[in-house]
Amino acid sequence: MKPKTLWICLLLVLGPFWAQAQAFNDDDALLVATSQLGTERLMIAVDAEAYCIVQRIEGSGYVIVDKRQNARRKIIGWSPDGVWQENQMPPALTNWLAEIKADTICDAFVKTKTDIHDSGSRKDSWADVLPLLTCHWHQASPYNDLCPVIADGNVKTAAGCVAIAAAQVIYFWRDFLPEKTLMDTPTYPYGAAPVTESIAAGTPNKWELLRDDYKNEDDQDARAAVAQLVYVIGTSSYLHYASSTGGQITDAGNALYAQFRMTSEKAVKANYEQTEWECLLYDDLCEGCPIIYSGDSKGDGHAVVIDGYDSKLDLFHFNFGWGGSGDGYYTVDDVTGMNGFNQSQQCVHRIMPQGYITNISEWREMQKSDNTFYPINGIPIKLSTSGHLPMNQLRRGIYIVNGQKIAIH
Numbered sequence: 184m185k186p187k188t189l190w191i192c193l194l195l196v197l198g199p200f201w202a203q204a205q206a207f208n209d210d211d212a213l214l215v216a217t218s219q220l221g222t223e224r225l226m227i228a229v230d231a232e233a234y235c236i237v238q239r240i241e242g243s244g245y246v247i248v249d250k251r252q253n254a255r256r257k258i259i260g261w262s263p264d265g266v267w268q269e270n271q272m273p274p275a276l277t278n279w280l281a282e283i284k285a286d287t288i289c290d291a292f293v294k295t296k297t298d299i300h301d302s303g304s305r306k307d308s309w310a311d312v313l314p315l316l317t318c319h320w321h322q323a324s325p326y327n328d329l330c331p332v333i334a335d336g337n338v339k340t341a342a343g344c345v346a347i348a349a350a351q352v353i354y355f356w357r358d359f360l361p362e363k364t365l366m367d368t369p370t371y372p373y374g375a376a377p378v379t380e381s382i383a384a385g386t387p388n389k390w391e392l393l394r395d396d397y398k399n400e401d402d403q404d405a406r407a408a409v410a411q412l413v414y415v416i417g418t419s420s421y422l423h424y425a426s427s428t429g430g431q432i433t434d435a436g437n438a439l440y441a442q443f444r445m446t447s448e449k450a451v452k453a454n455y456e457q458t459e460w461e462c463l464l465y466d467d468l469c470e471g472c473p474i475i476y477s478g479d480s481k482g483d484g485h486a487v488v489i490d491g492y493d494s495k496l497d498l499f500h501f502n503f504g505w506g507g508s509g510d511g512y513y514t515v516d517d518v519t520g521m522n523g524f525n526q527s528q529q530c531v532h533r534i535m536p537q538g539y540i541t542n543i544s545e546w547r548e549m550q551k552s553d554n555t556f557y558p559i560n561g562i563p564i565k566l567s568t569s570g571h572l573p574m575n576q577l578r579r580g581i582y583i584v585n586g587q588k589i590a591i592h
Contacts, residue, residue: 382414
């Protein structure tokens with residue numbers, strides 16, 4: 184074989200590996216970003232060796248592109264309506280990017296249990312789930328107005344990511360929750376700011392005063408109502424109040440039931456294969472149930488709400504509890520999941536008011552009486568149980584039984 188022929192053969196054999204080793208440049212990143220942002224004028228807002236952030240020059244929307252070798256996916260995060268302003272982004276997001284910046288060669292092939300693009304899985308039929316939450320709360324005023332003060336320095340403590348995540352889920356379900364608190368909130372001596380004030384059982388929850396956000400809200404009653412909710416769920420979860428307030432989402436799950444009679448289940452990612460874990464999350468979202476989600480990284484941790492899904496990119500929607508900043512679609516895998524808080528990932532899921540009906544099968548099993556109103560997925564339904572439905576043929580939609588509409592989420 185002639186030398187020239189040998190060289191051509193080597194190129195044919197090694198071509199894919201050669202291409203994979205080439206640097207992923209800015210033009211490549213812009214091209215990838217157009218799949219989500221369109222062909223409008225784009226700019227690179229952040230350009231690091233391992234990743235870059237592309238956003239629209241005018242308007243909102245940004246994409247985080249993974250530039251590392253061997254990365255399984257190139258888009259590891261995106262926000263359709265966010266604007267990248269690094270000094271306003273949640274620490275969970277900026278800390279994650281700092282870790283990626285230090286890891287220029289992605290080791291996804293080693294760490295991921297199962298292929299996140301398993302084309303043979305049931306995920307092929309998944310559809311988009313638009314974000315369930317409408318609120319964009321954060322940890323400062325008015326949300327932390329009732330939180331304790333650090334004694335040495337007279338500094339107001341943060342509300343805490345666990346409290347904000349749980350409070351936003353409570354707000355989502357507010358129409359079906361008790362009108363008053365069910366137990367005295369506890370007091371306890373630990374943390375940088377001990378909890379000394381208790382809110383008594385029977386205190387009105389004032390759901391009607393709560394707002395999606397408080398950026399332009401001057402109504403003091405509305406501000407007081409959300410401060411009370413955040414304090415009730417935070418102290419009932421036994422948060423450690425400090426300049427960076429911390430706690431466990433499992434404790435928040437217990438508090439949801441104790442104070443608001445909301446049932447839930449707890450799950451730890453280490454007990455699931457990757458696709459199984461994503462199925463668990465997706466099924467909850469299809470039932471209309473937002474999920475409280477947490478993870479750790481290098482001794483730090485964060486809690487968010489997962490409330491939506493992008494089927495095209497196989498990404499879940501995160502509400503960071505940072506006033507809307509950073510909210511967008513990200514992964515929950517073992518490498519880039521939870522925005523880098525990918526250790527000890529867990530969730531409190533199937534959160535709903537006690538006795539809430541999520542499907543018609545449950546309704547029929549409970550043998551609800553005729554001509555009585557009950558909520559199904561947020562809609563009051565008057566049902567006549569004397570009719571018959573082919574349970575094994577039900578799909579999401581609207582069904583009629585003896586003249587009564589039945590809504591399936």
